[in-house]
Amino acid sequence: MMGAADRGVRLDCGHCVLRPWREGDEPSLVRHGNNYGVWRSLRDRFPRPYTHADAEWWVAFAGRQDPQTQFAIEVDGEAADGIGLELRGDIERRSAEIGYWLGEAFWGRGVITAAVRALTEYGFEAFDLTRIFAVPLANNTASIRVVEKCGYVREGTMRRSAIKEGVVLDQVLYAVTDRDLARTPSVS
Ligand SMILES: CC(C)(COP(=O)(O)OP(=O)(O)OC[C@H]1O[C@@H](n2cnc3c(N)ncnc32)[C@H](O)[C@@H]1OP(=O)(O)O)[C@@H](O)C(=O)NCCC(=O)NCCS
Numbered sequence: 001m002m003g004a005a006d007r008g009v010r011l012d013c014g015h016c017v018l019r020p021w022r023e024g025d026e027p028s029l030v031r032h033g034n035n036y037g038v039w040r041s042l043r044d045r046f047p048r049p050y051t052h053a054d055a056e057w058w059v060a061f062a063g064r065q066d067p068q069t070q071f072a073i074e075v076d077g078e079a080a081d082g083i084g085l086e087l088r089g090d091i092e093r094r095s096a097e098i099g100y101w102l103g104e105a106f107w108g109r110g111v112i113t114a115a116v117r118a119l120t121e122y123g124f125e126a127f128d129l130t131r132i133f134a135v136p137l138a139n140n141t142a143s144i145r146v147v148e149k150c151g152y153v154r155e156g157t158m159r160r161s162a163i164k165e166g167v168v169l170d171q172v173l174y175a176v177t178d179r180d181l182a183r184t185p186s187v188s
Helices: 026-033 052-063 110-129 141-149 180-181
Strands: 015-019 071-077 078-088 095-102 131-134 153-164 168-177
Touching: 015 110, 026 052, 026 078, 071 110, 078 110, 078 168, 095 110, 110 131, 110 180, 141 168, 168 180
Parallel strands: 095 131
Antiparallel strands: 015 071, 071 078, 078 095, 131 168, 153 168
16 A cells, blocks of 8 residues: 555445545536535535536645545545545644535445545555544434444534534544454454
């Protein structure tokens, strides 16, 4: 496997390939990203509507990352969409938040479960992390199921911590640590 500082990391997940974002991904990014069902479960920084200009900005931003922490999820030869790690700083510098979304056309095929497993393993190895966490909205049953299937442990409810479409919501904190992986090598 390539090191964290290498460019062009590709991870084969079986159901999909995680690879760098590249020019030419913009049309599929708009096609899958401009979707209410996707946006409603994400932070408001995810654009709505999702325009070609948004896609151009994202591909340029993600493409110049060093180290590469954001990946396109390629399914059936197209970018079907994204997954990434946000590395934290200061005393949390060995932690990262995992975030992901997938075009609705590809839901229910196990794609994200495979992608989260692959990126979790890669994240621990490449960035010497002790902890990877996720913060799904409490009503996001599919995402909660995904992280549970990938070995993330529910640590608590962040009560009334988010507001989406004017509605105050709970978020749920899930995390997996390097020690969990040592105990359960089959996070896969
Ligand atoms: C959440 C999301 C990433 C799931 O992607 P996916 O590829 O369909 O996920 P998978 O197929 O790998 O697994 C989904 C699991 O959730 C289950 N699930 C899906 N919808 C569900 C629902 N409404 N209630 C209960 N379980 C549900 C599926 O049955 C599956 O579990 P199983 O394998 O035990 O049957 C996708 O729906 C998405 O992009 N949503 C919008 C963005 C988002 O929520 N991002 C995450 C923010 S934290």
